[in-house]
Amino acid sequence: MSHRRPDLAVRLFLSLHRSRGVAQDLPLFNSLLDALAKSRHAGKAASLVRALERRFPPDAVTYNTLADGWCRVKDTSRALDILREMVESGIAPTKATYNIILKGFFRAGQLQHAWDFFVQMKKRGSKDENCRPDVVSYTTVVHGLGVAGQLDKARKVFDEMSKEGCTPSAATYNVLIQVICKKGNVEDAVAVFDDMIIKGYVPNVVTYTVLIRGLCHAGKIDRAMKLLERMKGQGCEPVVQTYNVLVRYSFEEGEIEKALDLFRRMSKGEECLPNQDTYNIIISTMFVRKRAEDMAVAARMVVEIVDRGYLPRRFMFNRVLNGLMLTGNQELSRELLRMQEKYTRLRREIRL
16 A cells, blocks of 8 residues: 555555455455555545445554544544544554554643653553553653653653563663753763663664764764774664764764765775765765865766666756856766756656
8 A cells, every 4th residue: 555645545445345356354444544544644544434334344453543643643632532432332442552642642742641641541551451551652751751852751751661560672762862862961872872781782773873863963973983883893784874974964063074985985885885865965065165176076976876876856966067067167067967868868757
């Protein structure tokens, strides 16, 4: 099911629904609802459930999907209606149901509602195991409070987890490190990272990337580079997003040669191969100084993008072309114009 073409998915499903000899079941129907929910078409998903409820009686997955759809469009009151409807129909809400709505409150910026809902989950959890907060619930609360700037409260919830019999996961540590970094307390984040390792957790690529970003944001590029080497030494392979953070912040700190050296190592395959975001970072940075040699670097980046099979936007072509013309580089300008003509033709063929 395509999240980008929900109408097409619905039409296809309904045409199959009317066809004889075509087997359809509830899991397939729920997959369609999930596609609608994730593409922010909660109302359409709800209408479809009402229209086909005799053929596909809703189960827990159906209700959870509808609740998630309403939460994604920040309509938590309708999500709560789904919860009530679920109970009234005799289907017991699952842990996923409560976690979906809890996350929905935070997503909608309804912090007090989220906190009250979490407290109620803890109270009712003594009688209903499905309502008892699990590691997903706690991780959601730590993240939601931290993003909202309530870091002290987030840390208190994190500290209370183990006492409540819920062991934090690597994901819980990751979100705590992330929100501490966003608050600008990178040394505190490093302390949490160290504590995580002491307690036997193995940091994953998200952990390292989040902390590397935090160090870079604090202007500690050298420490971020050392953490990258430590990451690789521990057998945790960095992803392109990890390198993009280092390239971007190295440029921002004026460490242009350091950033370009890292990029060259990426291009040669010594590190993770660059993606289009990597090239965009470098090209944008080349326009800060607007020197002739910088425009030439930007042009070579565009050529390399195309050689690697990416299709850059027309805006990027035009921007680099203007830069080359302003700095008098006619040879590279002509090469880029020829490439743009070929590229435009290719885009037209792809559309067809």
